[in-house]
């Protein structure tokens with residue numbers, strides 16, 4: 603399996619890339635994997651923490667590679683770890699897909715932008731998938747790609763909420779927080795990845811966000827944070843649609859999530875040799 607380490611602006615042409623040129627309908631995926639994982643606690647960068655003896659990142663890339671709709675995966679790694687991440691991915695069988703590694707950035711948004719810059723121009727459909735969502739089923743990946751192929755500009759997989767949600771006024775020092783409202787739960791969704799986009803739309807909103815950041819500078823409150831790529835599409839007036847996600851596509855964020863992920867993986871391995 604070839605795993606080429608490239609700088610975002612200098613992409614070598616490989617035989618696999620030439621195949622990709624012939625099939626623009628094949629999707630490429632960006633995997634932001636440059637986060638520290640502060641909420642998971644001390645240890646290696648989150649993408650390299652192990653689940654069932656295999657790094658989360660490898661699970662996430664495998665989950666994408668399982669889809670016939672995905673032809674290229676670009677991983678945005680911690681900047682200091684690009685060669686190591688390349689070697690790690692090379693050492694795992696990844697279904698013959700073209701896997702590349704670029705240096706990620708200081709924020710998730712920047713990591714996605716840097717990954718996006720490494721995708722050949724002729725690719726028309728781009729997925730963005732967190733390294734921190736190792737167990738997304740292939741059916742979810744396929745459903746997201748299918749919705750973009752059917753004409754949507756931006757597609758997110760999502761699940762209904764189990765808890766009632768309240769909007770509050772945050773308070774310092776653990777003081778009780780006044781409740782402002784209780785949104786109607788039936789209209790709320792918890793959003794997952796991979797999120798899918800028409801490439802031109804994703805590039806445009808990332809470019810606009812970068813320009814907006816440059817002009818807003820550090821002015822407090824100038825730019826409300828956007829935590830997902832679909833949020834950028836919404837910010838600039840685009841239409842985002844939701845397809846069904848999956849409860850096993852949850853994000854490994856806190857220590858308990860890793861315990862749950864181990865249990866899900868053990869169940870899969872016991873039931874189908876996953």
Ligand SMILES: Nc1ccn([C@@H]2O[C@H](COP(=O)(O)OP(=O)(O)OP(=O)(O)O)[C@@H](O)[C@H]2O)c(=O)n1
Pocket residue numbers: 633634635636637638639640641642648649678706707708709710711713714732733734735853854855
């Ligand atoms: N500078 C960053 C920050 C985050 N991510 C990636 O974005 C995904 C979702 O982010 P999250 O779960 O919040 O990861 P972390 O930022 O690592 O977590 P934390 O906020 O707990 O530090 C992860 O795959 C993470 O590696 C990234 O590529 N570059």
Ligand SMILES: C[C@](O)(CO)[C@H](O)COP(=O)(O)O
Pocket residue numbers: 710732792793794795829830831853855
């Ligand atoms: C993209 C995402 O996983 C969708 O749920 C989420 O928004 C990432 O947020 P985080 O703050 O980086 O965990």
